[in-house]
Amino acid sequence: MIGRLFGVASQRVPSLLYRVSLMMKPQVVFVLGGPGAGKGTQCSRIVEGYGYTHLSAGDLLREERAREGSEFGQLIANYIKEGKIVPVEITINLLRKAMEETMQKDEKKFRFLIDGFPRNEDNLQGWNSSMEGKADVKFVLFFDCGNEVCINRCLERGKSSGRTDDNRESLEKRIQTYLQSTRPIIDLYEKLGKVRTVDASRSVDEVFADVKIILDKEG
Numbered sequence: 001m002i003g004r005l006f007g008v009a010s011q012r013v014p015s016l017l018y019r020v021s022l023m024m025k026p027q028v029v030f031v032l033g034g035p036g037a038g039k040g041t042q043c044s045r046i047v048e049g050y051g052y053t054h055l056s057a058g059d060l061l062r063e064e065r066a067r068e069g070s071e072f073g074q075l076i077a078n079y080i081k082e083g084k085i086v087p088v089e090i091t092i093n094l095l096r097k098a099m100e101e102t103m104q105k106d107e108k109k110f111r112f113l114i115d116g117f118p119r120n121e122d123n124l125q126g127w128n129s130s131m132e133g134k135a136d137v138k139f140v141l142f143f144d145c146g147n148e149v150c151i152n153r154c155l156e157r158g159k160s161s162g163r164t165d166d167n168r169e170s171l172e173k174r175i176q177t178y179l180q181s182t183r184p185i186i187d188l189y190e191k192l193g194k195v196r197t198v199d200a201s202r203s204v205d206e207v208f209a210d211v212k213i214i215l216d217k218e219g
Contacts, residue, residue: 024110026099026135031115032186033143035165035174036150036157037200038207039115042143045208046113050215053102053109057117060094061086062163080165083173085119085181088126096131113141120181124188139218140189141211143200147175 029052031039043054065076072090079086095114102109118124151171158166165174189195196214200207 024103024107025133026103027111028135028137029111029113030117030137030140030189031113031143032119032140032182033200034145034147034150034178034182035171036153037143037145038153038204039143041204042198042200042208042211043113043115045204046211046215049212050111051108052111052113053099054113054115055095055098056115057091057095057119058115060098061091064090064094081170083165083170083177085123085177088123091117091123092126092130099135118182118185119178120185124185137194139194139196140186141214142186142195142197143207144197145200147179149201151175 031043033039040054040056043052043056046052047054061076061080064070065073065080067073070076076086076090095117099112102112118127151168154166154171155168157163165171186195196218198207198210198214
């Protein structure tokens with residue numbers, strides 16, 4: 001009798017843990033910096049070393065643009081080509097869906113690096129209204145890099161990336177958008193004491209050494 005009860009109880013544990021995991025809020029680190037600052041490269045290393053899931057707002061938008069039958073594909077394409085910021089509702093829906101799908105597949109995957117978001121005040125307000133109480137933003141990881149270094153990196157990347165926005169004309173527009181729209185968001189989080197800044201003008205290994213110090217401290 002006791003053995004049978006124990007067996008029933010043990011069968012319930014996984015489903016109970018699964019339900020608890022679904023109630024856990026995603027732990028989010030926003031990863032910001034200009035185009036070419038090395039956000040994607042560093043995120044890949046963080047994933048390997050710290051078990052985060054990397055969600056690139058830009059990659060999600062490009063995938064949606066390419067998805068057959070997408071109602072937003074052409075709209076996204078036009079915004080990206082002009083170096084403008086895609087409407088926040090589209091981006092947040094893609095991010096939320098990606099987080100939910102990740103956590104449903106593996107209950108241990110509740111820590112996320114969201115790369116390239118929020119990019120402006122509209123993004124931030126949209127996040128706060130849609131995700132308040134549904135996700136915890138731990139801090140902003142800011143990769144600080146000079147404009148010319150960023151442009152040169154992107155031009156080099158453009159030789160093999162196939163990205164339509166890795167050309168000087170688009171890059172200069174993207175840099176201006178970043179300076180006018182994203183830097184104020186970083187400054188806002190700085191006032192809240194939630195920005196961790198890394199000098200991203202150095203080599204990949206040197207930058208990651210500083211990233212490790214931050215993540216080891218933050219947990």
